[in-house]
Amino acid sequence: MRATRRAFMMGGAALALAGCVAGGGGGGTTGGAVVVMRPVPNPGYDQWVAAFRQRAGARGISQSTLNEAFRGAGYLPGVVERDRNQTEVQRSLEDYLAITSNPTKVRDGRAALSRHRALLSEVEGRYGVPAEVVAAIWGMESNYGTRRGDIPVISATSTLAYDGRRGDFFEKQLMAALKVLQRGDVSADRMTGSWAGAMGHTQFIPTTFDAYAVDFRGDGRRDIWGDDPTDGLASAAAYLSRSGWRRGEPWGHEVRLPAGGAAVGATRSLSDWGAAGVQRTDGGRLAGGAQARLIQPAGAAGPAFLILPNFRVFLRYNNAEKYAIAAGHLSDRIGGGPELSTNFPPDQYGLTIDERRQLQAGLTAAGYDTGTPDGVLGKKTEAAIAAYERANGMPVTGQPSRGLLARLR
Numbered sequence: 251m252r253a254t255r256r257a258f259m260m261g262g263a264a265l266a267l268a269g270c271v272a273g274g275g276g277g278g279t280t281g282g283a284v285v286v287m288r289p290v291p292n293p294g295y296d297q298w299v300a301a302f303r304q305r306a307g308a309r310g311i312s313q314s315t316l317n318e319a320f321r322g323a324g325y326l327p328g329v330v331e332r333d334r335n336q337t338e339v340q341r342s343l344e345d346y347l348a349i350t351s352n353p354t355k356v357r358d359g360r361a362a363l364s365r366h367r368a369l370l371s372e373v374e375g376r377y378g379v380p381a382e383v384v385a386a387i388w389g390m391e392s393n394y395g396t397r398r399g400d401i402p403v404i405s406a407t408s409t410l411a412y413d414g415r416r417g418d419f420f421e422k423q424l425m426a427a428l429k430v431l432q433r434g435d436v437s438a439d440r441m442t443g444s445w446a447g448a449m450g451h452t453q454f455i456p457t458t459f460d461a462y463a464v465d466f467r468g469d470g471r472r473d474i475w476g477d478d479p480t481d482g483l484a485s486a487a488a489y490l491s492r493s494g495w496r497r498g499e500p501w502g503h504e505v506r507l508p509a510g511g512a513a514v515g516a517t518r519s520l521s522d523w524g525a526a527g528v529q530r531t532d533g534g535r536l537a538g539g540a541q542a543r544l545i546q547p548a549g550a551a552g553p554a555f556l557i558l559p560n561f562r563v564f565l566r567y568n569n570a571e572k573y574a575i576a577a578g579h580l581s582d583r584i585g586g587g588p589e590l591s592t593n594f595p596p597d598q599y600g601l602t603i604d605e606r607r608q609l610q611a612g613l614t615a616a617g618y619d620t621g622t623p624d625g626v627l628g629k630k631t632e633a634a635i636a637a638y639e640r641a642n643g644m645p646v647t648g649q650p651s652r653g654l655l656a657r658l659r
Contacts, residue, residue, distance in 0.1 A: 309425065319404045333415065347576055350579075362389070378495060382585035387452055387486050388486070390573070392450070403442060429460055515545070520541070547575070605652075
C-alpha cells in the first residue's frame with residue numbers, strides 16, 4: 251500500500267502509516283527487498299502467547315476461539331522488520347496526488363463505480379456518503395479490492411504485541427480480532443490483512459472493525475475479506491457517517507486567490523471568503539457548510555483549497571492532510587470532476603513533474619528501467635540514475651538534474 255504511513259491512528263479506520271496508499275506509484279517509487287512473512291520458532295513468543303491466552307480467557311474469549319485463532323499462528327519476524335524500518339519518506343503533495351489520483355487510478359475508480367453503482371447508490375442512501383467518496387476510499391486503501399493483504403492477522407498482531415514497541419496497541423488489536431472470530435464474522439484462516447493488521451477492502455484495523463463494521467445484507471456476518479465488497483464498502487460509509495459526514499456537502503474546493511493574496515490558514519464564512527475575492531477554480535459557487543479554512547499546502551506557488559467540515563471526516567480515516575486532500579480529489583475525479591487547475595512549482599532539483607516523467611522515460615529508453623514514468627522519484631529511479639551515471643563515466647549521485655534531463659532528451 252504506500253511515502254510511508256507512520257501515524258498509527260487509535261481511532262481511525264485504517265492503520266494509517268501516513269502517506270502510503272494501496273496501488274500507489276509507478277516504477278519510480280518501488281525498490282528494496284521483499285520481506286518474507288513466514289513464521290519461525292520463538293520460545294519467548296510462545297511463552298507470551300500462553301500468558302496472553304490466560305488474559306484473553308479472563309475477558310470472555312472462549313477456549314475454542316483461542317484454539318482456532320492460534321492453530322498455525324506463529325512469530326513473524328517480517329512484520330517486526332517492517333515495523334522497525336518504516337522509511338522516513340516525506341512525499342510532496344504533488345507526488346502524493348500523482349500516486350493516488352493518477353489517470354490509471356481515476357480510470358479504475360470510474361470503472362469500479364460503474365460496476366457497483368447499484369450497491370454504492372444503496373449505501374449512499376442509507377449512510378449519506380456519496381458513492382464516489384466511498385469508491386475513493388476503496389481505491390486509496392486497497393486499490394479497489396485488488397490489494398487486501400494476505401498476512402494472517404492473528405500472527406501479525408500477536409507478533410507485534412509480543413515485540414513490545416507498541417505492545418499495548420497491538421494487544422488491543424489482537425483482542426479485538428479474537429472478538430471478531432468469536433462472533434463468527436470470519437474464520438481465522440480467512441482473517442488476513444496488511445503486515446500491521448489492517449484488513450479487507452477498506453483496511454479496517456480490528457478495533458475499528460469490531461466497533462463500526464456492518465452486516466449490510468443481514469446474512470449474519472460482516473465480511474470485508476471476500477471478493478464481494480458489499481460489507482467493506484458499507485462499513486467504510488458507516489464509519490464516515492458516524493464520524494460526522496454531512497450529507498449533501500462537499501469536502502472542499504480548489505480555489506483561486508485574489509491578486510493581493512488571502513489569509514491562508516484562517517477560518518471564515520464562505521460569504522466572507524467570496525467577498526475577499528476567493529473563487530472556485532471550476533467557476534462553481536462556494537458551498538458546503540457555514541465556515542471553511544483556507545490552506546495552501548505546497549506554498550504560495552501551489553494550489554489552494556477551501557476545506558469544509560467533511561474534510562475533517564477524511565482525517566478520521568487517516569489523520570494526514572495529504573491523505574484527506576487526495577481522498578477528496580480522487581472522489582471528485584471519479585465523479586467526473588477536473589484535474590487540479592493550478593500547477594505545482596518545480597521540485598528541489600528545478601524539475602516539474604512533467605520533466606521528471608521525461609527523465610524517467612529517457613532512462614528507460616536508454617536501458618535503465620524506471621517502470622511506469624509517473625514523475626515520482628523513488629528508489630528505482632535513483633538506482634537507474636546511478637547506473638546510467640556509472641556507465642557513462644559521470645560522478646555517481648543517483649540524483650536527477652536538468653543537465654541529466656538534457657542529456658537524455
